[in-house]
Amino acid sequence: MGILDIVPAGVLTGENVVKLFNYAKEHKFAIPAINVTSSSTANACLEAARDIKSPIILQVSQGGSAYFSGKGLANDKQQASIAGAKAAALHIRTVAPMYGVPVVLHSDHCAEKLLPWFDGMLAADEAYYKEHGEPLFSSHMLDLSEEPKEQNIATCVKYFKRMAPMGIWLEMEIGITGGEEDGVDNTSVDNSRLYTQPEDIWDVYRALSAIAPHFSIAAGFGNVHGVYKPGNVKLQPTLLGKHQAYASQQLGGKVEKPLYLVFHGGSGSTKEEIKTAVESGVVKMNVDTDTQWAYLVGIRDFVTNKSGYLQSQVGNPEGADKPNKKYYDPRVWVREGEKTLSARVKEACEDLGNVGHL
Numbered sequence: 254m255g256i257l258d259i260v261p262a263g264v265l266t267g268e269n270v271v272k273l274f275n276y277a278k279e280h281k282f283a284i285p286a287i288n289v290t291s292s293s294t295a296n297a298c299l300e301a302a303r304d305i306k307s308p309i310i311l312q313v314s315q316g317g318s319a320y321f322s323g324k325g326l327a328n329d330k331q332q333a334s335i336a337g338a339k340a341a342a343l344h345i346r347t348v349a350p351m352y353g354v355p356v357v358l359h360s361d362h363c364a365e366k367l368l369p370w371f372d373g374m375l376a377a378d379e380a381y382y383k384e385h386g387e388p389l390f391s392s393h394m395l396d397l398s399e400e401p402k403e404q405n406i407a408t409c410v411k412y413f414k415r416m417a418p419m420g421i422w423l424e425m426e427i428g429i430t431g432g433e434e435d436g437v438d439n440t441s442v443d444n445s446r447l448y449t450q451p452e453d454i455w456d457v458y459r460a461l462s463a464i465a466p467h468f469s470i471a472a473g474f475g476n477v478h479g480v481y482k483p484g485n486v487k488l489q490p491t492l493l494g495k496h497q498a499y500a501s502q503q504l505g506g507k508v509e510k511p512l513y514l515v516f517h518g519g520s521g522s523t524k525e526e527i528k529t530a531v532e533s534g535v536v537k538m539n540v541d542t543d544t545q546w547a548y549l550v551g552i553r554d555f556v557t558n559k560s561g562y563l564q565s566q567v568g569n570p571e572g573a574d575k576p577n578k579k580y581y582d583p584r585v586w587v588r589e590g591e592k593t594l595s596a597r598v599k600e601a602c603e604d605l606g607n608v609g610h611l
């Protein structure tokens with residue numbers, strides 16, 4: 254039985270998201286979540302997923318959402334980020350069914366100071382729910398990991414109570430992802446805070462499972478946003494297995510891996526680290542930096558290789574009167590970035606065992 258036997262193609266919500274993640278858990282694979290910033294990057298990810306018959310997660314960060322609506326817009330009240338998140342969602346909802354793959358539509362990290370962005374997206378979910386009987390987004394992430402644990406959990410509980418009736422999945426973070434996110438610089442954070450303790454995970458599980466079962470936890474296991482010199486990042490994905498074992502034991506041992514775990518900072522990880530994380534019950538791995546790089550590479554190579562055709566509108570190595578329109582049309586050079594991005598998304602799917610499951 255393939256995934257399309259249990260959920261439809263297009264954006265999934267409610268029980269269908271649960272079914273997808275349960276399928277991934279059962280079949281021991283994880284789904285990459287790629288940060289998208291435009292229709293071009295979103296389409297390239299959908300194309301990759303279609304080509305290798307895989308479900309995919311597309312996510313927008315607060316900054317990515319603002320970019321989606323346009324960097325020229327004011328964003329002092331998160332208005333551009335709210336509008337951009339809606340625009341991304343509506344674009345993806347419109348085209349995803351045509352690619353024939355199930356899609357989880359997600360919003361990435363939201364720190365305390367960005368809650369007005371979250372509120373705006375939730376209002377959009379509620380409006381969409383009224384009209385269509387399902388929320389606009391499949392899931393949202395809250396990231397109060399900078400705050401004291403009690404405040405982190407209490408804020409998640411408050412929002413999850415509002416999300417649960419619409420069947421919206423919640424991803425929360427406990428323990429810190431190093432590096433940088435949403436303009437928050439965690440590069441010099443104390444190392445111990447990068448490794449979440451099983452007891453903390455259990456506190457989250459207890460509080461959220463009392464509301465609904467559809468939530469996931471981004472736990473710190475040394476993971477870091479961005480790509481750095483080899484050796485700088487010490488990932489310990491086996492810690493994730495310990496979290497599963499601890500939660501399982503607390504629940505009386507009936508379920509082997511009760512947690513849905515999320516791997517942030519997927520870029521720059523080794524194939525082995527990714528494999529261990531998946532074996533430990535990770536169902537989602539975020540990739541941004543490596544796909545940003547991949548998008549550039551295709552464009553960079555095109556501009557380098559076709560340099561002689563890109564110096565003026567008319568005139569190239571084939572003749573002084575030859576027009577260059579077919580080289581500088583953005584559909585030509587941006588497309589080259591889409592191809593290399595798409596290839597990197599396929600690689601992430603392969604690393605996670607997410608190939609041919611439809």
Ligand SMILES: O=C(CO)COP(=O)(O)O
Pocket residue numbers: 288361362477478479480516517518519520539540541542543
């Ligand atoms: O975790 C991420 C987005 O939330 C992505 O991290 P990387 O940029 O390190 O892949």
Ligand SMILES: O=C[C@H](O)COP(=O)(O)O
Pocket residue numbers: 288314315316317361362433434435436478541542
């Ligand atoms: O959190 C990390 C993601 O890579 C999003 O990054 P961003 O805030 O630069 O869009």
Ligand SMILES: [Zn+2]
Pocket residue numbers: 362396398426429430434
């Ligand atoms: Zn964080």
Ligand SMILES: [Zn+2]
Pocket residue numbers: 362430434478517518539
């Ligand atoms: Zn992240």
